[in-house]
Amino acid sequence: MxxxxxxxxxxxxxxxxxxxxxxxxxxxxxxxxxxxxxxxxxxxxxxxxxxxxxxxxxxxxxxxxxxxxxxxxxxxxxxxxxxxxxxxxxxxxxxxxxxxxxxxxxxxxxxxxxxxxxxxxxxxxxxxxxxxxxxxxxxxxxxxxxxxxxxxxxxxEVREATKQSINTVAGKVFVAMGGSDFLNLTGPIVLALKDLDIELCVAVGPTNSQRKQIEDVVQSLPRARVIHQADYITELASSSLAILAAGSSLWEAAALGVPSIGLIVADNQIGASVGAEHCGISLSLDVRSGLHKESIVSNVESLLTTSNGALAKMATATRSEVDxxxxxxxxxxxxxxx
CATH class of the missing domain: 3.40.50.11190 (Rossmann fold)
Structure with a gap:
């Protein structure tokens, strides 16, 4: 042997x-x-x-x-x-x-x-x-x-999902702030988006200490839900837009054809997030010194306006950049x- x-x-x-x-x-x-x-x-x-x-x-x-x-x-x-x-x-x-x-x-x-x-x-x-x-x-x-x-x-599981036919749900926004969300951004982002006509899918990472608080916030909103970790990739793949901490999640979303807003939560993410924006697959927002809720809301509204065409252009760029x-x-x- x-x-x-x-x-x-x-x-x-x-x-x-x-x-x-x-x-x-x-x-x-x-x-x-x-x-x-x-x-x-x-x-x-x-x-x-x-x-x-x-x-x-x-x-x-x-x-x-x-x-x-x-x-x-x-x-x-x-x-x-x-x-x-x-x-x-x-x-x-x-x-x-x-x-x-x-x-x-x-x-x-x-x-x-x-x-x-x-x-x-x-x-x-x-x-x-x-x-x-x-x-x-x-x-x-x-x-x-x-x-x-x-x-x-x-x-x-990401690689396998790229081979599947997963339909995009119009107006579905996926929110994931990484495994720990050490800046505690998930809850405030969800609340900032509560008045938009969108479906919110929220992922809570495996080392996030704020799970209970996030679940309470999400449960108070009619079109928001916390997803099971096992459904992370399929939920992401069917989203129109993802709001993500600017780490490897950006490349997962891109491989699945999902445009993103990448939030810079740490110094070491600057190059990746700005680079993703230059590639046309993501918008980069720096939240290290604080969450600018108005900027997130305005960008989500703008991208989900179909007449804008920006979201479709980003979606086309995603899979040409990441396979x-x-x-x-x-x-x-x-x-x-x-």
Whole structure:
């Protein structure tokens, strides 16, 4: 019997830092599973909701019993004996990567804005439209640079939904502020839109501590509902417009043909959100210093006015910019079987 090769994903999630690093690592992990790897998610204090997401993907969670992000973390991660190692997160210290590099370990970094402290990764994946080769000129060892939306890491359920015929519901607006919504924007957005003639579908992330408050707000409105997490993708795919925290959700919506309003909730989302607007698939609004309700309402009203034509133009642009093959392209470029 031939032993299956192991791929290790090193990523964390929390209510404060969000779940995006884990979610896109899992997306790449699903592609590795399809390539006959056993896949392990190595994490510290992984929330229960993310643990369940990994389980649904068929990915094993390993709880690291060490101080995160330093040399001890690297040693614990290497002890899992992965033939492929993927690291996604901004908090990994130089000591973590030094340990990998000193052992001549090949590893993949998933990055957004050159936040990584790695100096010699074998591969860098930056799925964002603003990614350029110049951003990584300081790296040594001539790493493979997999840059741009052609490498968008989409979950299997998104990829499968792109192949289905899902009808768009006119006037349906999807609201999702990421896994944690650490700025507590969901409730205020829903209330801001309550007087519009629209159907509101609201997603509450797995680490969102405000679920009860959001449910109370939504239940007070006649044409609003909180969706089940299992229905997230089908509800998104049938929406006319999505209001999203400006992370990987923008690329999921685009692959499904859904235009979006991307809300910048953290500094590291600026490039991605502005880039998405330049691609014509999203409008970018910066809410880091406060939610401008009037701007959200006016943009939703304008886009849903059919005579405007802007929404249809954005919908046409979405699937030309993002398709379902990003994870597979990345895996082929990484070449783990070579």
């Amino acid at each position: 031939v032993d299956r090769k192991v791929a290790v994903l090193r990523a964390d999630a929390s209510g404060l830092n969000g779940v995006g690093h884990v979610m896109r690592s899992l997306a790449l992990g699903e592609a590795l599973l399809d390539a006959a790897f056993d896949v392990v998610l190595a994490s510290v204090d992984l929330p229960a909701g993310m643990r369940e997401e990994a389980r649904k993907c068929g990915i094993t969670v390993v709880d690291l019993q060490c101080l995160p992000f330093g040399a001890a973390d690297a040693t614990a991660t290497l002890s899992l004996n992965g033939s492929v190692l993927v690291v996604d997160g901004y908090k990994f210290e130089r000591e973590f990567f030094s340990e990998l590099e000193n052992r001549a370990t090949s590893f993949i970094v998933i990055d957004d804005n050159v936040e990584t402290k790695a100096l010699a990764p074998s591969v860098v994946i930056n799925q964002n439209p603003h990614a350029t080769t110049e951003m990584y000129a300081q790296l040594s060892g001539n790493p493979k640079l997999l840059l741009g939306l052609q490498y968008a890491l989409l979950r299997r 379902e093959f990003g994870s597979m392209r990345a895996l082929q470029a990484i070449g783990p079987n070579s």
